[in-house]
Amino acid sequence: xxxxxxxxxxxxxxxxxxxxxxxxxxxxxxxxxxxxxxxxxxxxxxxxxxxxxxxxxxxxxxxxxxxxxxxxxxxxxxxxxxxxxxxxxxxxxxxxxxxxxxxxxxxxxxxxxxxxxxxxxxxxxxxxxxxxxxxxxxxxxxxxxxxxxxxxxxxxxxxxxxxxxxxxxxxxxxxxxxxxxxxxxxxxxxxxxxxxxxxxxxxxxxxxxxxxxxxxxxxxxxxx
Numbered sequence: 487x488x489x490x491x492x493x494x495x496x497x498x499x500x501x502x503x504x505x506x507x508x509x510x511x512x513x514x515x516x517x518x519x520x521x522x523x524x525x526x527x528x529x530x531x532x533x534x535x536x537x538x539x540x541x542x543x544x545x546x547x548x549x550x551x552x553x554x555x556x557x558x559x560x561x562x563x564x565x566x567x568x569x570x571x572x573x574x575x576x577x578x579x580x581x582x583x584x585x586x587x588x589x590x591x592x593x594x595x596x597x598x599x600x601x602x603x604x605x606x607x608x609x610x611x612x613x614x615x616x617x618x619x620x621x622x623x624x625x626x627x628x629x630x631x632x633x634x635x636x637x638x639x640x641x642x643x644x645x646x647x648x649x650x651x652x653x654x655x656x657x658x659x660x661x662x663x664x665x666x667x668x669x670x671x672x673x674x675x676x677x678x679x680x681x682x683x684x685x686x687x688x689x690x691x692x693x694x695x696x697x698x699x700x701x702x703x704x705x706x707x708x709x710x
Contacts, residue, residue, distance in 0.1 A: 487629050488630070488672050488673060489625040489628055489632075489633060489672070489673045490631075490632045490633070490670065490672055491670070491672070492531060492534065492536065492633070492634050492635065492669075492670060493635045493637060493642060493668070493670075494527055494531075494551075494554065494634065494635065494636045494637070494667075494669075495637065495638065495664070495665060495666060495684075496516070496520070496524075496547045496549070496550040496636065496637075496638060497520030497521060497523035497524040497546070497549070498516070498517055498519045498520040498523060498665040498666075499514045499515060499516055499517060499546045499665075499700065500515055500517050501513075501514040502514075502517075502520075502665060503519075504580065505580060505581045505582065506578060506581065507573045507576040507577055507580075507584060507604070508573065508577070508638075509570055509571065509572050509574070509576065509604070509607065510544060510569050510573070511544075511578050513545075513578060514544070514545065514546050515545050515546055515549060516546055519692070519695070519696065519698065520546070520549070520550070520665065520666075521549070522696070523666030523692065523696060523698075524549065524550040524552070524553050524554070524666065526666060526688045526691060526696075527554055527666050527668065528556065528558075529557065530668060530685075530688035531557060532557040532558065534558060534632055534634070535632060536558050536632045536633060537628050537631035537632060538563060538628060538631075538633050538634070539555055539558065539560040539562055539633075539634040540562075540563045540564075540568065540620075540633065540634070540635050541565065541568065541636035541637075542564075542565065542566075542568035542636060543564035543565065543566055543568075543569065544569055546638075547568070547637060548562065548564065548636075550666075551636045554634060554636070560634070565620060567616045567617060567619055568616075568617060568620060568636065568638075568641070569616075570613075570638035570639070570641055571604075571607065571610065571613040571641055571644075572608035572613075573604040573607045574603070574604045574607030574608070575604070575605045576604040576605060577604075577607075596658070598655055599655060599657045599658065600653060600654035600655040600657070601655070610640075610644055610654045610657060611654060613640070613641045613644055614641075614644035614645070614647070614648060617641050617644060617645050618645070621673055621678070625673035639662065639700060642663050643663070644657065645669075645671065645678075646663070646671075646680055646684075648678050649678040649679055650680055663684040664689075664697050664698060664699050665698045665699070665700045666688075666689055666696075667684040667686050668684065668685045668686075668688065669682075669684045669685070670682055670685075
């Protein structure tokens with residue numbers, strides 16, 4: 487049997503809006519729009535017969551999971567393996583500042599992410615193995631069921647890359663998961679398959695302003 491993973495990216499944070507590197511900072515918390523996005527996610531999954539709800543233990547992910555937990559009447563299981571990639575010494579810093587100080591490293595992160603990392607941070611391969619370890623364990627535990635998973639932008643893209651058979655150098659996909667996006671991924675006998683592009687239809691009540699990419703948590707601005 488297969489397990490359906492309904493993977494949720496957290497709502498917009500203060501750091502997303504300020505274009506700061508979030509990494510594993512606990513100071514990055516949902517802003518007002520982020521809470522509204524989280525409420526839309528909760529409505530979107532309300533009727534799912536989910537067996538469990540797991541979330542990264544970082545503040546912004548737990549905050550996003552709270553209305554989801556109320557909607558589906560499940561407890562939140564915090565899970566460190568779902569944390570965002572560690573941004574090392576870039577954590578908490580404005581993206582523009584990091585780019586000015588380390589333009590070549592930021593360029594490499596944008597263009598060849600598999601071969602670099604934030605300074606003193608985690609490699610994409612390390613982050614991907616973290617989330618794949620979680621998936622393998624929990625998919626076996628909940629075989630044939632649906633599991634809700636709350637996580638972050640960059641590490642979610644490593645999972646999407648694995649599900650699409652892409653290398654980590656192809657990480658920054660043409661269809662990244664926006665804040666509050668939902669991604670459906672099937673796990674069947676050790677194989678991952680992404681069933682559709684990241685869904686943002688449930689964010690429609692928020693209008694155009696409700697679709698935010700929050701890219702400072704993943705690639706910084708392109709250096710040209």
